[in-house]
Amino acid sequence: MSERSESGTTGVLNFLFSDIEGSSRRWETSPEAMRTAVEMHNVILDRAIAKFDGRVFKRVGDEFCCVFERPADAVSAAVTVQRDLAQTQWPDELDALRVRIGIHSGTALAIEGGDFAGPALNRTARVMAAGHGDQILISASAANLVRDGLPADIELRNLGTHRLRDLRHEEALFQVVAPGLRDAFAKIKTLDTHPNNLPAQISSFVGRAEDIRKTLELLEHNRLVTIAGPGGIGKTCLGLQIASELTPQYGDGCWFIALADIRDPSLVPAAIASILDVREEPGRPIFETLATQLKHKRMLLLLDNSEHLLASVAQTIARLSAECSGVVFLVTSREPTHVTGERVVRIDPLDSRDAVELFLQRAQLTGGPSTTAAEHDAIESICRTLDGIPLAIELAAARTQTLLPQELADGLRNRPGLLVSKDPLGTPRHRTLAATIEWSFTLLDAAEQKLLQRLSVFDGGFTTRAGEEVAFDPDEMESFVDGLDSLVDKSFVRAIRAGDSTRYRMLDPIRSFLLKLLERDAASDVARRHFSYFKRLAANWDLQAKTPESTTASEMEIELPNLRAALSWGFDEPSKSAAVELLISLVTFWQSRGNIAEGRTWLTRVLEYEDLSPAERAGLLRRASTFAAKQDDYEAARRHIQASREIYESLGDKLGIAQAFHALAVIEHLTGDFDSAFDNYGRALEGFDAAGHVHGKITAITNRAIISGERGELDEARQGYITAIDLCRSSGHLNDLSLVLGAYAGFKLEHEDVKSAEPLLKEALEIKRRISNREALTDLLANLALLHARQGALEPALEYAREELQVAVEDRGNSLLIPAIELFALLLHTTGERARAATLLAIAVKQRALSHYGVVTRLNGEETQRIASEPEYAATLADETELEDLLGIAKQLLQTPPRVDSAAI
DSSP states (O other), X not given: XXXXXXXXXXXXXXXXXXXXXXXXXXXXXXXXXXXXXXXXXXXXXXXXXXXXXXXEEEEETTEEEEEESSHHHHHHHHHHHHHHHHTOOOOTTSOOOOEEEEEEEEOOEEOXXXXXXXXXXXXXXXXXXXXXXXXXXXXXXXXXXXXGGSOTTOEEEEEEEEOOTTOOSOEEEEEEXXXXXXXXXXXXXXXXXXXXXXOOOSSOOOOXXXXXXXXXXXXXXXXXXXXXXXXXXXXXXXXXXXXXXXXXXXXXXXXXXXXXXXXXXXXXXXXXXXXXXXXXXXXXXXXXXXXXXXXXXXXXXXXXXXXXXXXXXXXXXXHHHHHOTTEEEEEEESSOOOOTTOEEEEOOOOXXXXXXXXXXXXXXXXXXXXXXXXXHHHHHHHHHHTTTOHHHHHHHHGGGGTSOHHHHHHHHHHOGGGOBOOOTTSOGGGSBHHHHHHHHHTTSOHHHHHHHHHHTTOSSOBOHHHHHHHHOOTTTOSOHHHHHHHHHHTTSSEEEEETTEEEEEOOHHHHHHHHHHSOHHHHHHHHHHHHHHHHHHHHTBOTTOOSTTSBOHHHHHHTHHHHHHHHHHHHHSSOOHHHHHHHHHHHHHHXXXXXXXXXXXXXXXXXXXXXXXXXXXXHHHHHHHHHHHHTTOHHHHHHHHHHHHHHHXXXXXXXXXXHHHHHHHHHHHHTTOHHHHHHHHHHHHHHHHXXXXXXXXXXXXXXXXXXXHHTTOHHHHHHHHHHHHHHHHHHTOHHHHHHHHHHHHHHHHHHSOHHHHHHHHHHHHHHHHHTTOOTTHHHHHHHHHHHHHHTTOHHHHHHHHHHHHHHHHHHOOHHHHHHHHHHHHHHHHHTTOXXXXXXXXXXXXXXXXXXXXXXXXXXXSHHHHHHHHOHHHHHHHSOOOOHHXXXXXXXXXXXSOOOGGGOOO
C-alpha cells in the first residue's frame, strides 16, 4: 500500500478508529474475563482489517487505528467487524463487547515507524467518540468518497451537522446501516446535545493523552481540580478539551468562565453569574443569588486564567462548594488555589512527538507549502529550541508561510522577535511569548522577581544548595526554600525528581526573558557567584572518590551546561587564571569520559589568548597535545608538546619537563617508534620519581612494560606490570590500577594463558564502572571478548565486543574504531563468516597504514595472515575508506553482529 507522496505528505487516505465502550469498568469488575474477551476482539478486528487490505498502524489500549487506500474497504471492514462481534459468544461473566467505530478521509503526514500525524487523525477520533457501542459513524468527507462504491446492502443515514468534542467547526455525520447491524441508537454524543458555552476552536487539540486521562480520573472523585503551569503551556486548551469530554456527564452543562480580562477581584462571582444567566436581585448580594440558583444543579465550571484573581477565585469556590454540592470546578492557573480538597495537575511542555505534530498541524493551517519528511530534523530542532511550549510552537509554525523549517530554526537562535502572532482576535498577552511571560512575571512580588532573575543564571537547572549559594539574598526574604517553593508553586520553576534528590529548572524561553531583565551590575555579581560555585565543584571532582565532599562523575555530567557557562564567563574576565584552573579540572574529566572533541575545542580556543602566564600556557599545551593525539592528529600533538617542553625548560619546572617527555613518548608509542618511546618514558620516569609524582611513575612504568612485551622482552615486561600494580595498590590510585590490570591482562592473553588474565580484566572493568571512567574502557572490553572467544564462549564474547564497538562509535576516533572492527573480524572468522571477516580486516589494516599505526592482529588462517602482513594486498581488497565510512561499518556491525549459531569452533 503506497501511502507517502514525494513531499512526505500522503494523498487522501481513509482512517478507521475503533474502541470498546465502557472497557474501564469491565476491566475493574472482571479482569480475567476481559483479558480473554479483548483477545477475541483483537482477532476479529485483525482478520477483518486484513481481509479488506487495511493496516493497523497503532494500538492504544483497546483502541485500533487503521488506514485503508479505498474508502469502501474501510466501510466494509467496519461492517464485517460489527457483524462478527454480534455473533461472538463472549465469556459468561461479561455482557457482549460493544465497539464504536469512526471513519474519516483526509491527508496526513507519514512519519517514522509507519505512524501518521495531522488533523485527519484527530477528526477520526472525534467521529468515533461521538458514537455508541455497535455504531459506525462516518464523516462527510468519507461519505462523499464512498457513496457510489458501497455494496447494495449498505447505506448511509444522514444524522445532521454537529459540533464534535475537539471544539472545531461543525461536521456532517452519517451512520452506516446494513443487515446484521443494530439500527437504533440514542442521540450521538456531540456538544450540541448538552448545554454549554464552550468556544469553538479554529485548530484541533494535539497530544496530552496522559494529562487528559489523569484530570478526568481526578474529576470523577474530586470537586476541585486545578490545571497549573506557566504561561503559554496550553492550560486553557487542555481545560476546554476536558470540559468537552465531560459534557454528557453534567445535565446542567459545562461552562467556560474567562477571567483573563477581569481586573477587579470582586467581580468574579458576577462573571460566573453572567455566563450562567443568573440575574441580580435588588438588595441582595450577587453571590447569594448565584448560590441559590446553583444549589440543586449538576454542572462543571471551567474558571480560566485565574492567577491574577486567585484570592477571590479561591473564596468563591470555597463558598459555592459548601452550598452547591453538584457543582464541580476545573481551574486553569499559573498556581493552585490552595482551597481545601483541591487536586492539582501540573502540565509540562509537550514531548518531542506531540510537539512536532502540533507544529505540523499548525503549519498546515497557514496555507504555506507542505512540509516534507526531509525537514523533520529541522522541525524537531525548532521544538527543542522552544522547549516544547505549545504557544511558542504555534507562533513558530505560523511563520512557515514565508520561511522553510531550516530557515526558521536558524532564525530562532538569533531573532526571538519572529514569534509574533498575526491573529487580530488574540489577547495582547498571547501576541508574543515574551508578552505572556512578562504578564505572569508582573504578578510576582519584588523579592520573588529578584530571586527568579538571579536563578536564571543557571543553565540546565540547579540544586537547592547551588541555588541558595548563588542566588539567595537574606536581606530580601527570610528563607531561600520558601522563596523557591513559591516560584515552583507559581510555575516559573519546575521541580524534577532526580534519584534521591530534587533538581530545579526553568523553561528556556522563561530563562532567556529573565536574563535580559538582570541589570548589568546584578548580572555580574550573580555570574561571579555562579562561577565560584562551579569552579569549586569541578575542583572537588576526584576520580578516586575518596571523600564524601568529592564531586562524582555523574554530578559533573549533570552540571556540564553550568560548567560550560561558568567557563565562558571566566574567560571573558580580564584575569583568566581562575578560568584556566576550571578548564584544567574539566579537561581531566572530559578525558576520563571520552569527550575528546569538546576538550580539544576549549583548549584550542583558550590557547589563542595572549595574556596567559607561561606556566598556564605550558600546562594547556601539554593537555592539548594529549587531546590531539587521541584524535589521531599527531602533527598537532608533537607541535603542542614541543612548545610545552620549551616553556617548562625556560621555567626550570622539572615536573613539567617530565610530563612533556611522557606525552612525547605516548605519541611515539602510538605511531610505532618503540625505541624512542621507551627512552622518553625513561626520562619521564626519572623526573616523576624525583618529584614524588606517583601517577606519573605508574604510567611511565606501565608503558615501558607494554613496550618490553611488544619487543619480546617478557621477563622485563612482567616485572614492570607487577611493580606498577603494587604501587597502585599502596597509593590507592584506583583508576591507574584499572589501567595497569588491563594492560597486564592483555600481556597474559598474548604471551601466557587465558585463565590468569580473566580475574585481572574483571577487576579492572569493575573499577572502571564503579568510578564511571571510560578511559581505556575499550581495551578492557576487547580483551574480555578475546578471552571468552578463545574459550569457545561466543555469546559473552559478542556482548563485550558490542559494548566496545558502541563506545568506539560514540567517541568516533580511528584509534578506537579500527581495533573494535578488527575484533569483530576475529569473531566473524570464528563463526565461519570468513569472507566478511577478511573484508573487515582489510579495511582495518588499510586504515592502520593510513593512520601510521602498527599492524596488530590476533587472527589465524592463511588469508587473514596475508592481509595483516601485506598492507598493499589489504588495500586491493578494501575500497578507499574514510572515517565516516568506518562509522557506517561500525554501526552496521552493531545491527548485524556475527551469528553465534553458525559457530565453527
